[in-house]
Amino acid sequence: MLSQIVNIITIGLSLVGLFFLFSGTVGLLRFPDFYCRMHGTGKCDTLGSLMIITSLALYEAYHGSILLALKILLISVFIFLANPTATHAIAKAAFVCGLKPWKKEDYR
Amino acid sequence: MTMTNFFLGLSLAISFLALLCFYRVVFGPGAWNRIVAVNVFGTKTTVVLLLMAFIYARVDMFVDISLVYALLNFIGTVAIAKFFEKKGEV
Numbered sequence: 001m002l003s004q005i006v007n008i009i010t011i012g013l014s015l016v017g018l019f020f021l022f023s024g025t026v027g028l029l030r031f032p033d034f035y036c037r038m039h040g041t042g043k044c045d046t047l048g049s050l051m052i053i054t055s056l057a058l059y060e061a062y063h064g065s066i067l068l069a070l071k072i073l074l075i076s077v078f079i080f081l082a083n084p085t086a087t088h089a090i091a092k093a094a095f096v097c098g099l100k101p102w103k104k105e106d107y108r
Numbered sequence: 109m110t111m112t113n114f115f116l117g118l119s120l121a122i123s124f125l126a127l128l129c130f131y132r133v134v135f136g137p138g139a140w141n142r143i144v145a146v147n148v149f150g151t152k153t154t155v156v157l158l159l160m161a162f163i164y165a166r167v168d169m170f171v172d173i174s175l176v177y178a179l180l181n182f183i184g185t186v187a188i189a190k191f192f193e194k195k196g197e198v
Contacts, residue, residue, distance in 0.1 A: 007111060010111070011114060014114075014118055018118060018121055018122065021122060021125055021152065021155075022125060024148065025125045025128050025129055025148070028129055028132050028144070028145060028148055029128060029129075029131065029132060034138070034140045034141055034144070037132075037141065037144055038144050041144060041147075041148045045148055045151045045152070046151070048155075049151050049152070049154065049155045052118070052155050052158075052159075053155065053158060056158055056159070056161075056162065059111070059162070060162075060167060064167055068167055068168060068171060071171050071172075071175070072158065072171055074175065075154070075158070075171070075174060075175050075178055078175070078178055078179070078182075079151065079154065079178055082178065082179075082181075082182035083147075083151060083182075085182070085186070086147055086181075086182050086185040086186055086189075087144075087147070089185065089186045089189040089190070090140065090143055090144060090147070090185065090188075090189045092189070092193070093189040093190065093192050093193035094140045094192075096193050097140075097192060097193065099138075099140060
């Protein structure tokens with residue numbers, strides 16, 4: 001019975017994470033400007049991959065060893081810290097380089 | 109419908125999303141859009157690597173690989189950002 005619950009939680013959390021990854025991709029393709037694209041992907045990708053990786057950690061904790069689940073959680077904590085930092089580094093570099101944000105009347 | 113099939117379907121879906129991001133890598137108007145697209149690509153690849161761990165049931169090996177990949181992706185992105193900041197090329 002418990003394995004059904006773990007499977008259901010893993011499938012549910014992974015699908016929600018997949019939805020966030022999908023919205024990050026749509027944001028990357030559809031947004032008009034560099035800063036908008038980075039705004040969308042920076043958050044949605046981090047959250048989406050966070051959800052999928054924690055659900056895999058839960059699945060591993062039940063079916064495999066706890067230590068490996070902790071290592072998988074380490075990956076999710078690292079992505080949680082690293083992705084926004086990388087996004088900030090790119091934004092700062094682009095702004096210093098003089099890339100002007102997009103305004104409404106600019107070319108789409 | 110075992111869990112392996114679910115993980116396989118999930119990794120195929122994420123790979124398709126990564127393929128969509130590849131459009132921005134190729135046609136991105138400037139260098140900056142390409143950097144963001146490669147960063148997104150790297151995050152998705154880390155997730156797919158982890159899913160492969162569960163598909164091939166070799167979790168201990170693939171977890172290390174995806175951890176190293178996440179680290180390298182982060183370092184690469186920050187290095188490129190610092191390089192373009194110094195060079196000032198738009």
